[in-house]
Amino acid sequence: MSGKDDQLLLSLDIGTTGGRTIVFNTHGKILASAYEEYPSLYPSPAFVEQNAEDWWRVAKNTVHEVLKDKNVNSSKIVGISCTNQRETIVPVDETGRSLSNAIVWQDRRTIEECKYIEEKIGKDKIYELTGLTIDPYFSSPKIQWIKKHWSKAFNDAHKFLLVHDFIQMRLTNEFVTDHSNASRTMLFDINKLDWSDKILNTLEIPKEKLPKSLPSGTKIGGLTKQAAKELNLHEDISVSVGGGDQQCAAIGVGVTEKGRIKATTGTGTFLLAFLDKSQRDSKKRVLCSCHAMPGKFVYEASIFTTGSILRWFRDNFSSAEKSLAPRLNLDSYDLLGMQAETIPPGSEGLMIVPHFVGAGAPHWDPNARGIIFGLGLGHTRNHLIRAIMEATCYEIKSNLLIFKELGVPITELRITGGASRNSAWNQIEADICNLPVIKGQVEEATALGAAILAGVGAGIYNNIESAANEMVIIDEQRKPIKKNNVKYEQFFTVYSQLYQSIKDRNLYEKLSKIM
Structure with a gap:
């Protein structure tokens, strides 16, 4: 392995309006950066959706772009991690392919689902377990809405993934999230650092439909052969669990x-x-x-x-x-x-x-x-x-x-x-x-x-x-x-x-x- 000063780190930042790839050296200096937008879809005034495949497409395109930069030697890239718009959720099959559009954090269609959650669990219990208020902002009512209105996608879903999880699955073939993102779903018990059985059982969301949650910075593994081929990178790059955009920004300052x-x-x-x-x-x-x-x-x-x-x-x-x-x-x-x-x-x-x-x-x-x-x-x-x-x-x-x-x-x-x-x-x-x-x-x-x-x-x-x-x-x-x-x-x-x-x-x- 090359010396620390020669090593490079690659960030995938999959935001609300577009995705960015940045290559850093180990002293925090940006060597190359590329950004590409993707669209949000508005089927009705309260609905905000995205095609999850756009996230991966833009991730690939921006990685290809930074690798063209003369400052970047791809053989020196030793680590990749991802950060993301939080709360946005998408159902996927066993191969990680999306079964519907993702429902974006800005979406406000789930007012009735929030009322149901408040009636069945209550504001105080939700806040005690998750640290959050009941609001359409979070992932839980979005999953409830999918169960009611897109029942086939709900029933066929192998996992419900956040943006970060979707990208990590494409990189490693592992269904994994991190605590910072999980804690914004309104399904995660932040006291136990695990999915809340109380909330899941009450809302009838099978626990096996959610990814395993790990601490940010945990190494998942290397790139799959397919991901390495699609990104033009080598397989032995370390892929680590990332974090939500606001928490990563906090670390970044x-x-x-x-x-x-x-x-x-x-x-x-x-x-x-x-x-x-x-x-x-x-x-x-x-x-x-x-x-x-x-x-x-x-x-x-x-x-x-x-x-x-x-x-x-x-x-x-x-x-x-x-x-x-x-x-x-x-x-x-x-x-x-x-x-x-x-x-x-x-x-x-x-x-x-x-x-x-x-x-x-x-x-x-x-x-x-x-x-x-x-x-x-x-x-x-x-x-x-x-x-x-x-x-x-x-x-x-x-x-x-x-x-x-x-x-x-x-x-x-x-x-x-x-x-x-x-x-x-x-x-x-x-x-x-x-x-x-x-x-x-x-x-x-x-x-x-x-x-x-x-x-x-x-x-x-x-x-x-x-x-x-x-x-x-x-x-x-x-x-x-x-x-x-x-x-x-x-x-x-x-x-x-x-x-x-x-x-x-x-x-x-x-x-x-x-x-």
Whole structure:
């Protein structure tokens, strides 16, 4: 085997809109990357489906693409691991071929199945066993829907696989999932780290229809002859159990110890807090899942619309920036950030509550909607830009306060996602949260997390912590500015009351009935 410095690790990142393959060296540097989109299908307004064969097709295509790069010697690739969009589920036969379209995590068809689960098991029991709330988001009601409406696919299914499991089966011919992905199905007992007999028996889902669940970073084996041929790789590459996208992103920014919080801001914002043991919030404001580190857990808080609101503003009110940015060799979001920096902290009293498609953690209110508060004649579009950025950070702060209330130590924010490219936004985040905001050198933290798991499974590293210490390189750190934080604390006392003031008067619900 070649020396450690010569060895390469390959990540397959199968996301919601497309798949990416990235080759890393053992110091966390990207040597080659390729991305390809695949379509989602919308048979009706509430339905979101994908053809699982597209995942494998794109995985193959992007692997072929990175192997063309002069920086990549395929004989030096020693490990592969996969990360994925979570909760999406597909029934497959004994050969791993899909029996229907996959039902995607965004799909909302399973309202009735959720009501059934609540009636038969109850919210409290589900939260106690799985760490999750009952919601169409998760895999369990999707399987229930398949049983009722696609009965042949359910009966013929050898296994129900998540995206990660489907790809791993094609690589190794083994039906395996990992704890981090399994813990997002609403079928997995995170206390026992096994499928819940209580839930499966109540919902009449045979346990044998689910894959074996292993800790992330466990070596499954090598590539099959067929997979090696299809990918143009050698058979003795180590294939290791991967992890869910959010947990892998946490590893990819170094959230491997207490005190570090992962904040990914793209369309929405996803916060993960490191936990040594499984914990619960008695008020069910935040969820608990397995980390992609064996024996560790995370609190999760999802804020549905953050970056998407800035995109909404750009697309509807920033045509000049969209046309000007390419001529200045800038991204349009860079220009929006520059404009936000012309406005003082607090946007001179202008606040936006970013619940444009309902509220996620900690409110979990599907009827909530966005609010613009404090608007005056002296405010400009630049005030609105900054207020949108501040709104995201106020929501992050709200959830961090809940983490603290639950006993989670917090020393720093490790950020990733598209918003992390915006230095103005990063500084606002540091100032509002009163924490150091740290950005890794590799923006594709999810894929880096999977590469770390591949390195552990291949035996390059003894454990995930030591691998992350070597492969996660810090690029930028923003420290809170005291005077800005003092000002933001005053504004936050007002902001934190806005949602509840509307909620207490049933105005969200009244509006939803009119719309």
